[in-house]
Amino acid sequence: MTDQHSPAPASTLPPIIALDAMGGDHGPAEIVPAALSVLERYAAITLILVGQRDVLEPILKQHGVEESDRLRIHHASQTVEMHELPSMVMRNKKDSSMRVAIDLVKDGEASACVSAGNTGALMATARFVLKMLPGIDRPAICATMPGTNGPTHLLDLGANVDTSSEQLLQFGIMGSELVSAVNNKSDPTVALLNIGAEEIKGNDQVKQAASLLSQSPINYAGFVEGNDIFTGKVDVIVCDGFAGNIALKASEGVAEFISQQTRAEFKRSLYGKFAALLSMPVLNAIRHKLDPRRYNGASLLGLRGIVIKSHGSADRVSFAHAIEEAIIETRKNVPERICNELETVLNERRDN
């Protein structure tokens, strides 16, 4: 990105992160220990556990801790179930842990929130409560994917199913600002996800987005194919939410298949079990390197506030990573940076 403007200054206020403590498959049983582990590692932060006080207090007690300045309970009487329709959640769950956590961000009492709950409800509620940044139509879900030569940020992962070329440009701008803020990378490369078949290269939206991105101040790197999500060839890969969600889930599927086949083969014979035992240190190192929990915490970009979506099945290790993402984005003022960059792009376009 050309540096005609200075990015928003990093925030100097200590991060206060609101946690939807009732969300996800495991709820507070994993979210409370995740919070405690993050508090141990980060000195100058505050966490707010949003949820039912009578559920949360006993769990804190189990872990031998009490409420403090750094770890508060904020009571919310309702919970959002994983299968609930966003429209019903918006109407009937105004005192849910999810909604109240987002309200705290809106009211300035928290600098970010994290939820492992129902994605559709989280997105709809965040959009309704926080509103979009000027120039952005809808939020995009952005996650970090590991790769041979380093990580790549992929967006959108399912927030938008029918995506215009204009939206793909917006995703490019948001992804670029996120990476430059969070990874301290100036001028990150942004590519468009496309398919390999020649001539009929891509649908109309992708072709038009290529033209918009190459005319923008973004460091546009052209088209990449699906396999490049895991090569780290570029910093940001942009696609519509349908393709992005399918790429993400297919990747999870193949990783699970390989892992399952590998376990089965090592267990098949006595010799295999012996080899597995001897290889344990190496197998553990591989497991750690490929551990998807290290990449948990997707950003809902384009909102007037920081909202981090944790995987629904996240355990304490995984949820702690999502909280860390919220801390970093708070410190780097990600929404303000995106807002500034958007303004630059829109102004440049107006001037030309």
Added chain:
Amino acid sequence: MTDQHSPAPASTLPPIIALDAMGGDHGPAEIVPAALSVLERYAAITLILVGQRDVLEPILKQHGVEESDRLRIHHASQTVEMHELPSMVMRNKKDSSMRVAIDLVKDGEASACVSAGNTGALMATARFVLKMLPGIDRPAICATMPGTNGPTHLLDLGANVDTSSEQLLQFGIMGSELVSAVNNKSDPTVALLNIGAEEIKGNDQVKQAASLLSQSPINYAGFVEGNDIFTGKVDVIVCDGFAGNIALKASEGVAEFISQQTRAEFKRSLYGKFAALLSMPVLNAIRHKLDPRRYNGASLLGLRGIVIKSHGSADRVSFAHAIEEAIIETRKNVPERICNELETVLNERRDN
């Protein structure tokens, strides 16, 4: 599928497969040995090596074989390069190994053809020369994906970027017939690939296709997500070519990433190398089970003839699998079966 009609009878004529011997990254150096290995394993078949006689003869000689009734050379003076535009190939490469191999199918001199060449050119040429089956708009690329509970057929993998709901129904019919013919499976289950985000479940085409499929005689199993490509939960998964291609390539990317990280970790230390040596029989068994070469050979469905697309980088083992796919589809009369089933579906719809 309801069995109101009998499927096309299996073909009793011995398969004659035309091989585009000059296509792919390795050309005849791998394709000729692939052909020889298939001839050893299948008694009653004939292979035609289509390509430059002066290139092919010396390679046959190297392998100590001569032309015979079962292995003929059919001269074609030109070759299609991987980067060439389909439109240019159609216009200027009428005596290419790819084009001539397809012509042989059209003229009834071969029962199927196999090419590792340029996908776009192969598809355009096949469609132009062979024409589509009545009721099918464009070919779809269908490949077998390995999974925990058995394989799944996924289509389309990139032949169609903007796919209507009507086309998704056609893909469902074609995939269902392919599986029931090739895997001897009656009433295979067919699902639509969709995304996980609630409420906004899928784009309009997917929603309409769901309605078309559930009204059809297909054994429609509803929506699945990307990870189900590798669970073997259903026999056939249908999607537009953009999403399908990205799912396929992303899966290849993550598998390559895992394999590369695993190799690196075993090589990192002396202990790792020792563990790898001891685990070699297990690691080799895993490699064999996950070997993508075993799944090489995608079908171009919907044509009036059998065309198999091999991966461009296929070696002899891999290309031999693609030839075997062509043999099986010939024996099972796949295009005729698809044609009959389409007619049934269209008639039923007309009657209602």
